[in-house]
Amino acid sequence: MKPGLLIALVALMLGACRSREPSFPVEHVSLKGATVVDNGLLGWAPSSVHELFTRTLRDSRRFEFLEEGGKGKGEKDKRALEAWSFTLELPFTREALKDGSSFSFAEVGVTLAMERPGVEHDQRYQVVGLGEVRVEGKTPEARREALREALRRAFTQVTHAAALQLAAVERPDAALVQDLQSQDERVREFALRVLADRRNPAAAPLLIRQLEEDDPQVVRQAIGALAEMKAPGAVPALIDLVKDREVGFVQEVVFAIGEIGGTEAEAYLFTVAQGHDQPDVQAAAKQALDTLLASRKLAAPEARGTDRAEH
Numbered sequence: 001m002k003p004g005l006l007i008a009l010v011a012l013m014l015g016a017c018r019s020r021e022p023s024f025p026v027e028h029v030s031l032k033g034a035t036v037v038d039n040g041l042l043g044w045a046p047s048s049v050h051e052l053f054t055r056t057l058r059d060s061r062r063f064e065f066l067e068e069g070g071k072g073k074g075e076k077d078k079r080a081l082e083a084w085s086f087t088l089e090l091p092f093t094r095e096a097l098k099d100g101s102s103f104s105f106a107e108v109g110v111t112l113a114m115e116r117p118g119v120e121h122d123q124r125y126q127v128v129g130l131g132e133v134r135v136e137g138k139t140p141e142a143r144r145e146a147l148r149e150a151l152r153r154a155f156t157q158v159t160h161a162a163a164l165q166l167a168a169v170e171r172p173d174a175a176l177v178q179d180l181q182s183q184d185e186r187v188r189e190f191a192l193r194v195l196a197d198r199r200n201p202a203a204a205p206l207l208i209r210q211l212e213e214d215d216p217q218v219v220r221q222a223i224g225a226l227a228e229m230k231a232p233g234a235v236p237a238l239i240d241l242v243k244d245r246e247v248g249f250v251q252e253v254v255f256a257i258g259e260i261g262g263t264e265a266e267a268y269l270f271t272v273a274q275g276h277d278q279p280d281v282q283a284a285a286k287q288a289l290d291t292l293l294a295s296r297k298l299a300a301p302e303a304r305g306t307d308r309a310e311h
Contacts, residue, residue, distance in 0.1 A: 021061070021062060022062075022167065022170065023061065023062055023063060023064045024062060024063050024064065024084060024163070024166045025063075025064050025065075025066055025079040025080070025082050025083040025084065026057065026063050026064065026065050026066065026083060026084055026085075026086060027066055027080070027083040027084065027085050028085055028086070029050065029053065029054055029057075029086040029087075029088060030085070030086070030087050030088070031046050031049060031050055031087075031088050031089070032087050032088065032089045033089040033090060033091070035089070035090040035091065035092065035093060036049055036088070036089070036090050039090075039093060041093050041094075041143075041144065041147055042093050042144065042147050042148065042151065043144050043148075044148070049088075049090075049151075050088075052151070052152065052155060053088055053155050056152075056155040056156060056159050057159055060159050060160070060163065062159070062162075062163040063159075063162075063163070064079070066079060066080060066083055082116070083116060084114045084115065084116045084166070085114070085115050085116065086112060086113070086114055086162075087112070087113040087115070088110065088111070088112055089110070089111045089112075089113075090108060090109065090110060090111075090151075091109040091110075091111055092107070092108070092109045093106075093107070093108045093109075093147055093150075093151070094106075094107050095107070095135060095143065095147075103134050103135060103136075104134075104135045105132050105133065105134055105135065105146075106131075106132070106133045106134075106135055106143065106146035106147040106149070106150040107130065107131070107132050107150060108130070108131045108147060108150040108151045108153075108154045109128065109129070109130055109154065110128060110129040110130070110131070110151075110154040110155065110157075110158045111126060111127075111128050111158075112126065112127050112128070112129075112158050112161075112162055113125075113126050114126070114127070114162060114165070114166065123169065123197065125165050125166075125169070125193060125197075127158055127161035127162050127165055128158065128161070129153075129154040129155065129156075129157035129158030129161060130154055130157070131149070131150035131151055131152065131153035131154030131155075131157065132150055132153070133146045133147075133149045133150040133153065134146070161186065164186055164187065164190050165190045165193070167190075168187075168190040168191050168193070168194045169194055171191075171194070173195065173198065173200050173202075176191040176194055176195050176200075177191075177195070177200075177202045179191035180192065180195075180202070180206065192206050192207070193225075196225040196226075196228070196229060197225075197228075199228070199229045199230070201229075201231070203225070203229065204226065204229060204231040204233055204234060205233075207222045207225050207226050207229075207231070207234070208222075208226070208231075208233065208234050208237045210222035211223070211234075211237050211238070211241055219241075220252070223238070223241075223252065223253060223256050224256070226238070226256065226260065227255075227256040227259040227260055228259075230259065230260050230261060231260060232260060232261075232262040232264070232265070234260060235257055235260055235262060235264045235265050235268070236264070238253050238256060238257050238260075239257070239268055241253055242254075247278050247280050247281055250278070250281050250284075251280060251281060251284040254269065254272065254281065254284045254285050254288050255284060255287075255288050257269060257288065258285075258287075258288025258289065258291055258292045259288075261292050261295070261296070265292065266289065266292060266293075269285045269286075269288050269289040269292065270285075270289060272285035273285040273286040273289050
């Protein structure tokens, strides 16, 4: 086969593979936060930021804006039910010095929240991106262009992460459990989020392991997911987690333990409510225990009543 023909065939096959990747319907994209609305460092109006991000989504070929689809009404209605709403935020745009470097770096952080209504509960996922570019000059124009390029890179990064996360949402549980063994950390993370959202027991051991992480945000997300899942196996780890912690954090964990429930949780909350040395923690444990006992009573058969259809 001639080299030119071989190259054309490979390109065609790669294009076909890419075209088979699923695209995700997007209903609308909104901006949020003061960093988008008024940003003198970036020097772009919110409309320019919005335009750049939507263009990045389109160029990835993984997202389909509903108003641009050329499909029939029936298929459009179906896609509308599956559509996601995106909310974009820029937590920071800044210049920072790296250790040992004489150059400053433009840094832009991006947070993208993705939401859509679900049958049992609304689905909500979040991905983040960080763009970094070395500032090559000291003029305002050079610094501004570096920030804009950092923003472009952050948008590319967060777009790829969003596609991976939404692809995980479309996968069945069995495939996601297999993804937990992936060599790609992002694939493992996104699979874990979806399994936790579905309250699959396979997610609990990994979430419990995340309680040992140094990143407070990761720990808090794991606590919230375990509470949502009502994973009783997490209670001992949560109890250990509160040792030598500040009062506000202990209160969060106490309420999470109450959400999970079970015999061990009830015993712990009773002990804390009776004798913790911090009044705020004691009050939180009492409130969590009261809520737990009330929900248990409501779940009891006698609370639900009996079938009175017979006469």
